[in-house]
Amino acid sequence: MSNGQLEIKAISGHRGGTPGQGVSRDYDVCKLVDTTTCIGCKACEVACLEWNGYAFHETTFDNTYQTMPETAWNFWNLIKFNEVETDNGLQWLMRKDQCMHCAEPGCLAACPAPGAIVQYMNGIVDFNQDHCIGCQYCVTGCPFNIPKFNAETKKVYKCTLCSDRVGAGLEPACIKSCPTGCLHFGSKDDMLDLAQHRVGQLHDQTSYKNAGIYDPAGVGGTHVIYVLHDKDKPEQYGGLPKDPTIPFFVKMWKGPLKWLGGIAMGLGVAALFGHYVRYGPKPPHDESEGRDKAQ
Amino acid sequence: MSTNIVASHGTDLRKGEIIRYTFKERICHWLSAISYVYLLLTGLALFTPYLYWIAYVLGGGPTIRFWHPWAGLAFFVVQLWMHSLWHSEMKVTDQDRQWSKTVKSYVTNRDEEVAPAGTFNHGQKQFYWAMFYSTLVLIVTGLLMWFPELVSLKAHGLMPVVIFLHCAAALVTIGAFVIHVYMGVVFVSGGLQGILWGHVPISWAKAHHRLWYEKVKREDRSRISSSEF
Numbered sequence: 430m431s432n433g434q435l436e437i438k439a440i441s442g443h444r445g446g447t448p449g450q451g452v453s454r455d456y457d458v459c460k461l462v463d464t465t466t467c468i469g470c471k472a473c474e475v476a477c478l479e480w481n482g483y484a485f486h487e488t489t490f491d492n493t494y495q496t497m498p499e500t501a502w503n504f505w506n507l508i509k510f511n512e513v514e515t516d517n518g519l520q521w522l523m524r525k526d527q528c529m530h531c532a533e534p535g536c537l538a539a540c541p542a543p544g545a546i547v548q549y550m551n552g553i554v555d556f557n558q559d560h561c562i563g564c565q566y567c568v569t570g571c572p573f574n575i576p577k578f579n580a581e582t583k584k585v586y587k588c589t590l591c592s593d594r595v596g597a598g599l600e601p602a603c604i605k606s607c608p609t610g611c612l613h614f615g616s617k618d619d620m621l622d623l624a625q626h627r628v629g630q631l632h633d634q635t636s637y638k639n640a641g642i643y644d645p646a647g648v649g650g651t652h653v654i655y656v657l658h659d660k661d662k663p664e665q666y667g668g669l670p671k672d673p674t675i676p677f678f679v680k681m682w683k684g685p686l687k688w689l690g691g692i693a694m695g696l697g698v699a700a701l702f703g704h705y706v707r708y709g710p711k712p713p714h715d716e717s718e719g720r721d722k723a724q
Numbered sequence: 725m726s727t728n729i730v731a732s733h734g735t736d737l738r739k740g741e742i743i744r745y746t747f748k749e750r751i752c753h754w755l756s757a758i759s760y761v762y763l764l765l766t767g768l769a770l771f772t773p774y775l776y777w778i779a780y781v782l783g784g785g786p787t788i789r790f791w792h793p794w795a796g797l798a799f800f801v802v803q804l805w806m807h808s809l810w811h812s813e814m815k816v817t818d819q820d821r822q823w824s825k826t827v828k829s830y831v832t833n834r835d836e837e838v839a840p841a842g843t844f845n846h847g848q849k850q851f852y853w854a855m856f857y858s859t860l861v862l863i864v865t866g867l868l869m870w871f872p873e874l875v876s877l878k879a880h881g882l883m884p885v886v887i888f889l890h891c892a893a894a895l896v897t898i899g900a901f902v903i904h905v906y907m908g909v910v911f912v913s914g915g916l917q918g919i920l921w922g923h924v925p926i927s928w929a930k931a932h933h934r935l936w937y938e939k940v941k942r943e944d945r946s947r948i949s950s951s952e953f
């Protein structure tokens with residue numbers, strides 16, 4: 430985030446010290462989604478399309494209020510609607526689905542193209558389509574099924590956490606549009622604080638005794654966090670994984686296999702060179718038989 | 725002195741020589757080699773950022789992402805052709821197992837201690853099968869990776885395994901390939917001539933593939949220069 434440069438150093442005609450001076454700032458940004466106050470109005474879906482310049486397109490109707498089954502390459506922000514049976518009757522859950530901006534992003538780990546995916550210091554994980562080669566390894570690496578392929582441009586797209594807006598000191602477009610205040614944006618510490626406060630409220634004033642924060646440790650925490658009515662059942666919110674991690678085989682492939690493969694190739698070539706210098710080529714013909722007879 | 729060149733099996737047969745590969749076999753081999761080398765280079769570009777410059781040399785990342793699968797398909801088809809030409813020659817026999825017992829002498833150039841080999845020695849056969857089975861793994865995994873958008877939603881969890889296997893099988897072929905080129909071009913002098921033009925000196929055949937030479941002499945005289953007899 431460029432706020433570092435815009436931090437105020439001095440103010441004209443201002444008595445006393447400069448506000449905020451000497452206070453350390455946490456530049457990790459975070460979006461907080463409070464599912465307990467989301468009413469499923471989809472204002473954020475529209476705001477996302479508008480800001481990112483995508484027209485609404487045809488979709489699949491699947492007998493729910495949900496706009497489409499999954500996010501799409503040109504639809505990055507989707508409210509997932511889920512009806513869940515509980516002891517107290519039917520519960521209607523709504524969750525804003527988008528890129529989670531993982532602290533340890535599986536998409537980035539899997540991508541082979543230099544610069545196609547970058548992670549900013551502020552935690553935003555951003556795709557740079559100019560460098561993307563369309564291999565879709567990122568799709569494989571992501572535990573949240575977020576990057577989506579455009580078969581026409583052969584590139585992958587996803588939520589940018591409005592890196593362009595945040596870079597200019599603005600909130601993401603979705604945050605701006607939320608009418609109930611269930612979306613918040615700020616530093617990660619502040620958002621965790623706010624979420625903790627909300628969870629306390631739910632514990633004290635409602636029957637959601639198991640309410641909690643979703644900030645999965647398996648991917649190092651995320652820069653989009655949720656307050657859930659029941660922190661032990663994230664799956665019921667339209668498939669939010671309980672303990673997401675970078676897939677084991679992605680780690681094996683990008684880790685040991687690369688190292689062992691690289692070392693084996695290097696040693697192999699060196700060994701052949703050593704063999705050549707030690708033994709040299711085979712004598713062209715076996716002189717004792719064949720050659721003289723053949724002539 | 726006349727050179728007395730006879731054409732046979734699409735190959736010029738010179739005095740004192742024997743036909744090792746027909747024209748068809750050579751074309752097949754070099755199509756395989758060309759497509760493989762392209763796959764190797766473009767694959768290595770995606771294998772490590774240190775070699776991504778190869779992608780720029782070959783037209784850029786999206787370009788190699790487009791052509792790598794097509795080259796893979798071509799390589800696979802050529803391998804099937806090669807299989808139809810050579811698989812019967814590649815069956816491992818007791819003689820091969822004898823040969824393998826003396827492989828240490830073979831690699832240290834103490835050739836007089838090496839058991840005689842047939843058309844292909846055991847090492848060549850092992851190379852062949854390593855390539856063949858790796859190619860099967862590569863084509864199956866490669867097809868899935870070509871269009872992951874068609875498979876990944878239902879079998880998302882499978883794709884990491886698929887990519888891992890593709891990469892692992894490719895590494896096996898690279899190991900095999902490097903040894904193959906070293907043996908063919910550098911170590912076993914005279915071998916390259918055979919796969920390029922099809923004919924090799926009879927003395928070379930006797931030295932490196934004695935059982936093959938004897939078999940040809942018994943069964944297929946059109947492959948041997950008549951001056952031998």
Ligand code: HEM
Pocket residue numbers: 744753756757760761844847848849851852855901904905907908909915916917918919
């Ligand atoms: C630039 C690359 C390559 C070079 C320089 C090369 C060279 C050679 C040579 C010199 C031979 C003759 C050996 C003999 O007659 O005993 C040969 C044979 C052969 N090549 Fe290649 N080759 C290359 C790539 C490939 C590839 C990619 C494959 C298969 C995937 C392959 C498969 C074979 C097989 C199966 C044989 C017969 C058995 C053997 O010699 O191992 N070659 N090659």
Ligand code: SF4
Pocket residue numbers: 527528529530531534535536537554570571572573574575576587
């Ligand atoms: S949610 Fe998926 S796409 Fe977003 S940062 Fe995490 S791994 Fe990458």
Ligand code: SF4
Pocket residue numbers: 539540541542545546556560561562563564565566567568576584585
């Ligand atoms: S599709 Fe693009 S962003 Fe995704 S892994 Fe491939 S090159 Fe990287």
